[in-house]
Amino acid sequence: MQPERVAVVGAGAVGLTTAFDLASRGVRVTLFERDDPGAGMSGRAAGICYDAYAEDIDVAVADRAMERFRELDGEGDFRFHETPYVFLAREGDDPALSALEEAVEQMQGHGRDVSLVAGEELDAYSIRTDDVGVAGVCSNAGWADPEAYIDLFVEKCERAGVEFRFGTEVEVHADPPGVAIDDVVTERYDAVVVAAGVFSGRLLESAGHPVALKPYRVQALVADCDYSGPIVYDATDESYLRPHPRGVLAGDGVELAEADPSDWDPSADDWFVADALGAVAHRTETDRKTETDPKLARAWAGLCGATPDRNPLVGEVTDGLSLAAGWHGHGFMWAPAVGELLARDVCGEDVIPTPFDPGRFEGTESFDVLDGMVLEE
Incomplete structure (x- = not known):
């Protein structure tokens, strides 16, 4: 009723x-x-938005979410930016390599448009690939503000x-x-x-x-740089980045401990900012193209909920x-x-x-x- x-x-x-x-x-x-x-x-x-999941229920929810994001694109000031999602494991990281290969197989089994490629096959993307052992490329992905x-x-x-x-x-x-x-x-x-x-x-x-x-703390930043590549998740160091109007939005800095939602620090830690800017420079090849490091625009922390x-x-x-x-x-x-x-x-x-x-x-x-x-x- x-x-x-x-x-x-x-x-x-x-x-x-x-x-x-x-x-x-x-x-x-x-x-x-x-x-x-x-x-x-x-x-x-x-x-970040994608449908690269390996479980039935996750796929169903992500499918509908992506469909609605696209329906909303252009309504008011909202835009959904179609962008491939590349998730990779570095050479020599055997656990991450095998986990990624298995995940791609499961995603494909659920009808996801995901390809398994070697590092050298990523040359079409504006990212550094010489340390990549294997990667999954998801076509049904994008980002929104x-x-x-x-x-x-x-x-x-x-x-x-x-x-x-x-x-x-x-x-x-x-x-x-x-x-x-x-x-x-x-x-x-x-x-x-x-x-x-x-x-x-x-x-x-x-x-x-x-x-x-349980709440737990995570961190992210925006860096000023020149980047027009894909969304990237690095499974080896568990960091991610996506295009942003100012250059790149990047994150990791996960603290695997319960946080107090009434007493926590919403500002980013210095160590995270240094690590994340280094990861951006490394993966986007910003330092190679401009010979300057990406500059911090802003950084913050947030809380996620764990079950x-x-x-x-x-x-x-x-x-x-x-x-x-x-x-x-x-x-x-x-x-x-x-x-x-x-x-x-x-x-x-x-x-x-x-x-x-x-x-x-x-x-x-x-x-x-x-x-x-x-x-x-």
Whole structure:
């Protein structure tokens, strides 16, 4: 049965998409955000998008997300930039080489347009290849500006009649579903959707429903340089880069330890900046073409959400209370598909894949933080 009134908590990419898709189905939606739209982790996302996955459910979600990104291209100021995705392993790194070869085989088995190539076959791309042992090349890939996505969906939500409550910090309640401000339940809803990223865990725990979610810190930067090549993921040093209007956006700097979302450093570490600029110069051959090193434009840190099995937590936690969190760094690239799935599920269509069901965990599990952007053997 479709609800009449739904509250969405969190105005990042997933929350905004969910709110719009619910409103498009005729639901009265109120969107709560304690800051400005995209002020959390969506505004710190890398904006990389691809369908190079080796599992059925990941492929299905990525397929739909890519389809929607392309549908949105040209709407307002949003652009989806078609760009190949090259993921590589360096010569001599036997574990990474074998993991990459196996991953490509599995991706091809799921119908992905991914090719396995030797390093010398990458000469057509504007990247350094003399240290590459083997690479996978995914054609169905691209990048987008997360801030432009946020701005577009704020406009779409406004046009769809979503009520905004920005600058409002809330708690959520279950049985019955509700939203509380300053410990006072001010609104009752037919359903409440929590899409507050790494802060979702505390909201759900306060509501009496702990979930298996741990925040961890990641870092990225933008470098001024001349680059027009592909998106690149280096499996040997677990770093990535993509084209950016100023040159390159690059990241790694993952800290595989639980972070405190109320007490963490949003600025990038000096060691990360030095390492990332070196990786950019090395892989893009910037130093060879211009004889100057790439220059730092800006750098930052963000928080990703980890789960015990690397799958997100999407769907109903208890009657009338749903969750969308635990992206392992893939939240923005999956937002168009997950927002749609969650809206359909709240409207009674029961479409959330079983591997995403938050109920698969008790919420009190002890587990290690695992990086999302890895190739496993």
